[in-house]
């Protein structure tokens with residue numbers, strides 16, 4: 001007889017449906033509001049395109065019939081941003097992880113540097129993005145590198161803080177236990193500090209996931225970028241008058257990329273942090 | 278018992294430096310414990326029971342005096358993996374299954390996986406958790422978790438068991454059952470481990486121990502040592518015997534003496 | 543920074559020291575490193591001859607700022623106003639909807655998971671659309687972006703705060719036969735305050751960044767984001783960095799204002815915060 005964990009979400013299929021239903025309800029309500037607003041206020045396609053026309057636009061070919069379908073082109077651009085964001089995310093994550101371990105081993109370093117790691121969160125880091133892009137471009141680096149650097153930069157701060165907090169979260173008694181086994185420093189880390197820090201790490205990674213995507217998109221805004229969601233959004237906005245639906249689609253794809261990225265992290269968390277109910 | 282002492286305290290004092298000035302947790306404690314002995318430590322809160330236990334386990338160092346364990350320093354004994362520790366809270370690692378928690382010390386000591394697994398399962402069966410090896414700690418009740426913690430402490434057959442109020446968080450019924458279980462685990466071990474058992478419960482101390490060490494607070498000192506000559510194996514009926522009652526009374530009187538002393542000071 | 547960080551990293555004795563106030567011993571390491579970082583930056587730029595379009599030295603940034611502080615602060619204020627107004631609207635709406643969610647739990651079941659997912663969405667992508675709807679040079683379009691950005695985190699946090707009272711605490715209210723309105727005012731709302739301020743701290747920094755970045759998509763000439771983007775575009779990095787300095791100052795001011803408001807609003811927590 002196992003005791004069910006307190007507050008554990010029910011895993012039965014019935015409860016899944018019960019949880020999905022309100023969400024579907026809210027989405028349906030929003031879509032109804034969309035169409036309702038069009039009818040009620042007599043909004044033109046220019047102001048607020050109908051849902052039908054947005055779906056229709058997905059399947060129009062690009063470049064006057066020669067290119068792929070619009071939705072395919074958009075997803076390709078989304079994938080370009082996703083790739084770069086993921087690269088930056090991995091680099092920034094590893095950097096943050098390493099720094100946190102370093103800080104844990106050398107508290108002197110932490111006492112000096114940590115206030116800045118925290119303070120830097122109050123600084124509009126994203127605002128530097130155009131300069132990174134322009135500077136890197138000037139040096140002849142490929143455009144994806146600048147985007148990746150921005151994404152990495154945005155990932156690394158939350159990961160450092162979250163990971164360090166996690167590494168410190170081992171209880172004094174569980175540390176005593178390790179001591180009583182005369183564990184080596186490596187065993188302390190591998191068997192105790194690392195696993196206790198994982199939930200903290202994933203909380204940070206979830207924050208970093210959306211930051212990395214935003215960073216990649218913002219790094220695509222300065223003139224000169226050729227692919228990615230940022231470019232796509234700017235283009236669609238420019239040609240809004242001739243084809244308003246494209247902008248809505250582009251925003252949708254941006255949202256999709258963000259949610260997929262986040263979902264990936266959540267999935268990894270479920271696979272790795274199994275002990276949490 | 279003519280065996281040489283396994284644990285020896287020689288005029289040991291412990292002073293903590295805290296924010297509000299130094300706190301003398303132990304003053305001039307001398308004590309020797311024989312191999313295979315079951316010692317209960319009892320005394321009012323703050324009298325230094327945990328400190329005494331932590332000194333043995335090399336989780337603290339004495340301010341003066343010496344502690345010897347098997348003729349070695351406590352640190353050497355710790356490096357030789359002589360200690361199994363059980364805290365008041367089970368301190369199971371929530372990310373490991375119950376079986377893998379019991380395996381933890383064996384893993385750290387580099388035992389092969391097959392042996393670890395077998396040893397962990399047999400211990401879990403011994404403490405009545407045979408069916409829960411693959412459960413995570415949060416799926417067990419408090420008493421079950423504490424049994425797993427005891428299995429973990431026993432897993433590598435340490436020669437000394439340090440238990441700091443291990444049953445403190447349990448209800449009376451579970452507690453009495455666990456006491457009996459602990460005694461049978463202890464007496465069935467091939468070389469009996471030496472047990473240092475901190476408790477706040479007088480009947481628990483009397484039921485379990487060979488000797489009850491009564492401590493007095495501020496500063497922490499050994500007030501009296503009450504030998505418990507109740508026959509073993511001790512069973513449910515032991516608690517209802519007249520000998521048990523008179524020993525409980527004796528320990529209680531000794532504890533009250535510590536209070537009187539405090540009033541006089 | 544936040545209370546949980548302190549609780550896990552600072553021992554009880556240490557936190558007592560913090561309660562007494564920051565001593566010189568707590569202050570000098572960060573100050574020293576600040577000087578060190580700035581000094582290293584300065585030296586690196588000078589001696590490694592890092593091209594100015596890549597990274598100007600701190601002294602050059604400061605110099606550029608001091609050359610026309612009034613102009614920079616004025617355009618900073620334009621953007622800052624958008625950030626504050628947008629944050630106020632977004633956070634207020636977030637609180638309102640959170641309260642409605644407590645009243646009608648079905649709404650919460652549908653809305654809260656979506657709001658959580660919205661935190662993964664790059665809301666900034668809405669900027670050009672807002673520009674088209676509300677006018678790309680109009681402050682309204684930036685305010686709208688910031689409002690949407692701050693709405694979701696506030697909604698999620700405040701809702702969690704409003705439902706944070708334990709079953710026992712609610713039972714107590716029940717035993718007094720307190721009507722829902724009283725339970726809300728006396729129990730749920732105070733319990734949600736720390737959550738609200740936690741969200742506001744995040745929103746304060748988020749909204750300043752959001753306002754700047756929203757202007758990257760286009761905006762009036764006299765705004766910080768537009769200025770940064772155009773100056774960076776023509777490789778006038780010193781000018782762009784001095785504008786970023788201004789953004790930092792306003793962002794920090796907003797954050798500190800929230801922290802001060804937090805102390806005023808929750809006197810019972812005072813002393814437990816840094």
Ligand SMILES: Nc1ncnc2c1ncn2[C@@H]1O[C@H](COP(=O)(O)OP(=O)(O)OP(=O)(O)O)[C@@H](O)[C@H]1O
Nearest residue numbers: 293294295300302321322323324325326327328329
């Ligand atoms: N790390 C420490 N720093 C400062 N003082 C300490 C520390 N640990 C214990 N003390 C002090 O030493 C004294 C003895 O503490 P100890 O924990 O050994 O008592 P105890 O007998 O185990 O009490 P309890 O029955 O409540 O567990 C107490 O006065 C306590 O305040």
Ligand SMILES: [Mg+2]
Nearest residue numbers: 326327328441
């Ligand atoms: Mg104790």
